[in-house]
Amino acid sequence: MNNVSLEKASAYSDKAIDLVMAYAPKVLMALATLIIGLFIIRMVMNGLKKLFARQNYDATLQGFLVSLVGMVLKVLLGITVISMLGVQMTSFIALLGAAGLAVGMALSGTLQNFAGGVMLLLFRPYKVGDLIQTEGHTGVVKEIQIFNTVLNTPDGKTVIVPNAPISTTSLVNFTAQGTLRVDLSVGIGYQDDIKKAKDIILDVLNSDERILKDPAAFVGVEALGDSSVNLVVRPWTSTAHYWDVFFDTNEAVKNALDANGISIPFPQRDVNMKQA
Numbered sequence: 088m089n090n091v092s093l094e095k096a097s098a099y100s101d102k103a104i105d106l107v108m109a110y111a112p113k114v115l116m117a118l119a120t121l122i123i124g125l126f127i128i129r130m131v132m133n134g135l136k137k138l139f140a141r142q143n144y145d146a147t148l149q150g151f152l153v154s155l156v157g158m159v160l161k162v163l164l165g166i167t168v169i170s171m172l173g174v175q176m177t178s179f180i181a182l183l184g185a186a187g188l189a190v191g192m193a194l195s196g197t198l199q200n201f202a203g204g205v206m207l208l209l210f211r212p213y214k215v216g217d218l219i220q221t222e223g224h225t226g227v228v229k230e231i232q233i234f235n236t237v238l239n240t241p242d243g244k245t246v247i248v249p250n251a252p253i254s255t256t257s258l259v260n261f262t263a264q265g266t267l268r269v270d271l272s273v274g275i276g277y278q279d280d281i282k283k284a285k286d287i288i289l290d291v292l293n294s295d296e297r298i299l300k301d302p303a304a305f306v307g308v309e310a311l312g313d314s315s316v317n318l319v320v321r322p323w324t325s326t327a328h329y330w331d332v333f334f335d336t337n338e339a340v341k342n343a344l345d346a347n348g349i350s351i352p353f354p355q356r357d358v359n360m361k362q363a
Contacts, residue, residue, distance in 0.1 A: 113171060113172055114172065116171055117168045117171040117172050120164075120167065120168055120171060121164065121168050124160075124164040124167070124168075125161075125164070128157060128160045128161060128164065131156070131157075131160065132153050132156065132157045135152070135153050135156060136149065136153055139152075139153075149215075149230075150215070150230035150231050150232050150237075151204060151208055151231050151232060151233055154232045154233040154234075155233050158233065197234060199251040200233075200234040200235065200249045200250045200251045201233055201234055201250070202251070202254075203249070203250035203251040203252075203253060203254035203255070204231065204232070204233050204234060204235075204236075204250040204254075206250075206254045207231060207236070207250060207253065207254055208231065212258055212260060213228055213258070213260050213262075213263070214228065215228050215229065215230065215231065216228060216262070217260055217261075217262040217263065218260075218261040218262045218326065219238070219258060219259060219260050219261065219262075220258070220259040220261070221248065221252075221253050221256065221257075221258040221259070222248050222252055222253065222256065224238055224240065224246045224248060225238075225240065225241070226238030226239050226240040226241070226244075226246055227239045229245070231250075232250075233250075234249065234250060235247045235248060235249055235250060236248050236249075236250055236253060241330075261326060261329075262326045265325060265326060266299065266302075266323055266324065266325055266326065267323070267324060267325075267326050267329045268321055268322070268323050269320075269321065269322050269323070269324060269329060269332050269333050269336065270319070270320075270321055271319070271320040271321070271322075271333070271336060271337060271340070272309060272317055272318070272319055272320070273288065273317070273318045273320055273340055273344070273351065274312060274314070274315030274316065274317050274318070274351055274352060275315060275316050275318065275344070275349055275350065275351060275352070276315060276316070276349075276350040276351075276352045277315070277316060278350075279316070279349050279350060280349075281308065281316060281318075283347070283349065284318065284344065284349050285306045285307075285318065287340075287343050287344060287347050287349065288306050288318070288320055288340055288343070288344075289304065289306055290343070291336065291339045291340050291343050292304040292306075292320070292322045292336070295322075295332065295335070295336065295339070297324050297325070297328040297331065297332050298322040298323065298324055298332060298336075299322075299323040299324060299325075302323050303323075304320075304321060304322040304323065305319075305320075305321045306318055306319070306320050306321075307319055313354065314352050314353065314354045315351070315352045320336070320340065322336065
């Protein structure tokens with residue numbers, strides 16, 4: 088019995104050695120091909136980025152094309168590695184086709200994002216560098232990838248938004264027209280001269296070179312509030328200067344009104360005491 092067991096163990100050992108000798112070179116070659124292939128793909132993608140930058144290629148298409156090329160190359164590399172392991176590609180493709188429906192249903196959201204990215208590139212509702220608002224997020228478009236759009240928000244956050252909902256929902260592009268209206272509100276006292284206050288504010292606006300002459304800035308009475316006459320101030324500026332004009336104009340208007348004796352009242356109430 089011991090001799091029989093030894094003979095069986097020896098046979099199994101020989102088979103294991105034969106399998107290792109037969110498949111080890113294939114596994115090592117496939118592993119080496121995978122590592123080298125991923126390195127080459129990374130080099131190709133970096134080379135494409137540098138080429139696009141040197142040729143001043145459309146920044147909106149750069150991220151999408153680089154991502155697409157990288158994905159295609161990785162799929163081809165995966166097929167090559169599998170074939171090196173001895174898997175028959177005809178059988179593999181047949182199996183892949185049989186599983187295609189299930190995979191397609193499982194990845195329906197991903198495929199929709201890809202289709203959404205293609206639609207965004209075709210119709211161009213925004214491009215890299217535009218300030219947009221969509222899906223509850225506001226930010227500058229950093230990159231349009233094959234599945235997502237990357238935004239940089241004004242407070243320094245990076246937001247990744249899927250392409251599918253962007254392509255099918257409402258979107259605000261603050262940069263498309265090149266100019267933006269700055270909406271401000273200033274309250275003055277009821278005892279103050281409205282015309283004088285408007286002239287002072289217009290002088291402040293006209294002295295700022297960042298504020299456009301066409302369309303002209305507008306100052307008018309917006310409402311008669313509980314404690315103040317509310318003036319609406321609406322200058323126009325380029326998109327790049329929006330926030331600078333917003334903050335600087337608020338400060339300059341306050342200083343100019345103070346210097347000319349125009350009050351900016353705070354909420355107050357008159358209380359009349361009656362004696363019984």
